[in-house]
Amino acid sequence: MTVLATSSSAAGRAPALKAIWRQTGFAPILFIILLAINIFINPARFAPSAWGTLIGLAAPLIGAAIASAPAILGGRGGIDISVGPIMGFVNAIVVLVLIQKLGLTSPWIVVGAAVAIGGLVGVLNGFLATILRIQPIVATLGTYLLLVGTTLTILPAPTGTVPVWLKALGGPLSILPLGAVFLIWFGIRRLPYYDHLMAVGSDDRAAYTAGIPVTLVRFLSYVITGVFAGVAGLMMTALIGSADPSIGPTYTLIAISAVALGGVSLAGGRGGLIGAAIGAIDIFLLQSALTYFNFSTFVLQIAYGSILVIAIVLTALQDRWLGRSREAR
Amino acid sequence: MSDSPITLSARGLSLKRGAAPFDQDIRRGEIVGLAGLDGHGQDAFMETLAGLRAPVTGSVTAPLAKGGERAITSFRRAVQSGIAYLPRDRRATGIFPSMSILDNFAIATVGRDRRLGLISPAERRKRYDYYRERLSIVAPEPGRNLITTLSGGNQQKVLLARALAHKPDVLLLNDPTRGVDIATRRVLYSVFRELANEGMALVVLSTEIEEALVLCDRILVFREQELAAPLEGVARSSERIIATMFGRAA
Numbered sequence: 001m002t003v004l005a006t007s008s009s010a011a012g013r014a015p016a017l018k019a020i021w022r023q024t025g026f027a028p029i030l031f032i033i034l035l036a037i038n039i040f041i042n043p044a045r046f047a048p049s050a051w052g053t054l055i056g057l058a059a060p061l062i063g064a065a066i067a068s069a070p071a072i073l074g075g076r077g078g079i080d081i082s083v084g085p086i087m088g089f090v091n092a093i094v095v096l097v098l099i100q101k102l103g104l105t106s107p108w109i110v111v112g113a114a115v116a117i118g119g120l121v122g123v124l125n126g127f128l129a130t131i132l133r134i135q136p137i138v139a140t141l142g143t144y145l146l147l148v149g150t151t152l153t154i155l156p157a158p159t160g161t162v163p164v165w166l167k168a169l170g171g172p173l174s175i176l177p178l179g180a181v182f183l184i185w186f187g188i189r190r191l192p193y194y195d196h197l198m199a200v201g202s203d204d205r206a207a208y209t210a211g212i213p214v215t216l217v218r219f220l221s222y223v224i225t226g227v228f229a230g231v232a233g234l235m236m237t238a239l240i241g242s243a244d245p246s247i248g249p250t251y252t253l254i255a256i257s258a259v260a261l262g263g264v265s266l267a268g269g270r271g272g273l274i275g276a277a278i279g280a281i282d283i284f285l286l287q288s289a290l291t292y293f294n295f296s297t298f299v300l301q302i303a304y305g306s307i308l309v310i311a312i313v314l315t316a317l318q319d320r321w322l323g324r325s326r327e328a329r
Numbered sequence: 330m331s332d333s334p335i336t337l338s339a340r341g342l343s344l345k346r347g348a349a350p351f352d353q354d355i356r357r358g359e360i361v362g363l364a365g366l367d368g369h370g371q372d373a374f375m376e377t378l379a380g381l382r383a384p385v386t387g388s389v390t391a392p393l394a395k396g397g398e399r400a401i402t403s404f405r406r407a408v409q410s411g412i413a414y415l416p417r418d419r420r421a422t423g424i425f426p427s428m429s430i431l432d433n434f435a436i437a438t439v440g441r442d443r444r445l446g447l448i449s450p451a452e453r454r455k456r457y458d459y460y461r462e463r464l465s466i467v468a469p470e471p472g473r474n475l476i477t478t479l480s481g482g483n484q485q486k487v488l489l490a491r492a493l494a495h496k497p498d499v500l501l502l503n504d505p506t507r508g509v510d511i512a513t514r515r516v517l518y519s520v521f522r523e524l525a526n527e528g529m530a531l532v533v534l535s536t537e538i539e540e541a542l543v544l545c546d547r548i549l550v551f552r553e554q555e556l557a558a559p560l561e562g563v564a565r566s567s568e569r570i571i572a573t574m575f576g577r578a579a
Contacts, residue, residue: 190447192439199436202425209381209416209423210437210491211408269427 026314027262027278030307034285042292056174056239058284060087063232064255065262065280066181066273067225071125071136072259074221075201075268078129081252082140083229085147086121088248090114090233092151095160095243105163114230121147122226126219144252151245158244162237170238177235181228185273188224197221201269257304258283261311282307333357334392336498336530337378337401337412341387344373345554350387353549353556355499355530360521362545363534366574370554372417372503375534379414379501380407391499413497415488417504417534419481423488430471430479431457434487438494460490465516482513489517499530506540518544538570552576 039046045054064083071080090113098104098113121143128139169177188194196217200207208214233248240247262279264271283304290300333356343350348370355361355378363371376382378389380401390398391410401407407414416422425433435442435453442453450472457471464486468479476484485505492500502521506514521544525531535541541548548560550573558573 192443192448195432195436195439195448199425199428199432202427205422206416206425207436208404209414211404211495212436213405269425 026311026318027275027282030261030282030311031278031285034282034289038285038289038292041289045288052172052174055178056170056235058281059170059174059178060232060236060239060251061254061258061284062178062277062280063087063181063228063235064251065258065276066185067228067232068252068255068259069225069264069271069273069276070197070221070228071225072256072264072266073197073201073268073271074218076204076218078136078201078218078221078268079256079266080122080125080140080222080225080229081137081256082121082125082143082147083225083232083255084249084252085144085151086118086226086229086248087233087236087251088151088245089121089147090117090230091237091240091248092155092243092245093117094234094237095162096155099162100160107165110166111234114234115227116230118226118228118230118233119223120226121229122223125226126222129222130215130218144249148249151248155243155245158242158246160243162241166234166238167241168238169235170241174235174238177231177238181231182273182277193217193220198269201267203269254283254304255280257308261308263315333359337389337391339374339378339384339387339389342374342377342384342389343386343554344370344377344384346385348385348554349556351556353559355532357498357528357530358525359547360525360531360533360545362541362548363532363551364538364541364548364570364574365551365557367536369574370551370556371534371549373554374549374551374556375414375501375503375532378407378499378532379412380404381414408495411495411498412501413492413495413499414501415492415503415505417507419484419488419508424476424484426475426477428476430468430474430476430487433476434460434471434490434494437491441494456494457490460493464490464520466490480510482509485509486513486517489520493524497529499532500524502531502533504534504536507536514540538567541570542567550574 044050064087067083068080071078094110094114098110104110125140125143128134128142129136132139196207196212199210199212200214200217204214232251236247236251258280259276260266260279261282262271262275262277264276286303286307287300290303335354336357337355339351339353341350341352363375365371373382377384378401380389380403383402389401391401391412392398399406399410401410401412425436428436431453434457439448441456442448444452454472460466461468461471466486467483468474468487476487479487489505506517509517521531521533533541533544535544542565546561548565548570550557550560550570552574553576557576560569560573
């Protein structure tokens with residue numbers, strides 16, 4: 001508890017830090033602790049010369065977490081659980097159809113196709129969840145199954161290779177796709193759309209009487225999620241360097257854990273993509289430390305679960321606590 | 330007053346199947362009060378004017394600047410036609426509890442804070458400061474503090490500023506002084522009168538007869554989803570309104 005006490009007094013001095021803390025919860029503190037442990041036990045892996053590979057390893061999870069966030073921010077149960085399958089589908093189409101069958105290896109075509117596939121699935125999800133008004137978890141479960149099935153049909157077993165430039169995006173240049181996603185998001189944050197999204201997530205009835213096009217705002221949040229998931233699929237392709245139908249779908253749940261860990265409220269209207277990214281990095285670091293000690297993947301899952309529950313309880317406590325200090329002032 | 334141009338008109342409007350239809354014109358610069366026992370149609374009438382509820386028969390139209398008129402069939406249409414609405418239930422349909430005072434003010438008109446396509450915080454602050462002065466909003470550090478840190482009266486002023494930021498021709502106020510202290514009420518009344526003098530039309534639904542008498546030029550009393558009586562000038566008296574509300578001819 002001493003860690004918390006000192007950080008809160010520091011936050012009191014710097015309002016900007018306090019705002020970040022309120023937005024991301026305990027993920028940054030966990031990040032520092034886990035990073036220190038990792039550097040201590042495995043300095044070679046965390047040396048600056050290895051950063052490219054390291055970020056490449058973490059990128060698909062970070063990308064999946066960032067992709068999951070916009071739909072969740074839109075509120076009223078908004079969630080997209082088809083993020084993982086979109087990544088797997090993009091992986092299969094890019095490697096198997098574009099690169100292997102059609103021989104199209106130009107970055108413009110590959111990146112364009114990944115974004116377009118993600119965006120189209122996002123449009124479908126948005127249509128189901130906001131226009132037909134099927135509950136988002138059910139609607140995106142439908143697309144989840146659809147995409148997993150389609151991916152397995154066209155790609156029953158792992159196969160294929162990727163061009164050199166794509167391989168480089170999983171290694172030395174791994175910061176590029178992540179950086180691009182963040183730049184796009186910072187752009188969106190400065191548009192009226194971002195304010196509308198947060199307002200809709202905060203309270204959709206009030207948003208409606210304030211004249212905000214609630215349905216359109218939520219619809220677009222699914223499209224953004226889809227596009228980001230498409231880019232995350234590309235990051236995954238760069239990392240594994242082939243087409244593999246079984247890896248993509250595993251990202252969905254772990255990405256949602258990362259988002260929750262990063263202080264994004266699953267009720268919407270609270271949190272941001274930075275928090276989601278930090279949550280994802282936390283999970284990656286935990287994974288990396290536990291694998292170093294040769295723990296089995298089952299223990300890994302127990303650890304994810306425990307950290308997630310503890311972090312969410314602490315965030316709830318922090319909320320109550322900040323609320324109280326505000327009243328006292 | 331009756332020769333000012335019409336800004337909103339209801340034709341053959343009925344609020345319930347089988348209720349007698351009525352016509353009403355709202356003119357520039359007047360303050361129209363809506364009164365009646367709770368649930369007797371004044372709420373429905375206001376929501377119909379705002380496009381939030383479809384009329385059973387008849388229509389609501391707003392004249393266009395270039396001539397002709399436009400039917401108000403949805404809330405979006407109403408906003409586009411220069412109609413602003415201040416909802417009744419501040420907590421459920423007004424404020425965004427998790428957002429700052431400044432963002433709560435700007436949310437309905439964020440497009441106006443743009444410079445070169447991007448949101449400019451300075452521009453937003455400038456817009457807010459104009460209304461803060463005008464409505465004498467008391468709110469320290471509006472960019473950082475949440476709206477829930479304010480008193481009910483100041484929250485209501487922020488919501489009024491949000492509606493005024495549309496620069497509307499018609500302002501629909503659904504019980505604007507509910508849960509608001511006396512001092513703030515006086516400020517609001519004088520702001521309403523100023524707005525009317527500047528040519529805005531105001532429709533005020535009030536649950537207090539005294540308020541309607543003090544504020545309004547014309548009072549429409551509703552009973553059983555029908556317009557029971559439009560009271561004007563000397564006819565506006567507390568006894569007359571109460572008698573009409575209860576359906577006793579006075």
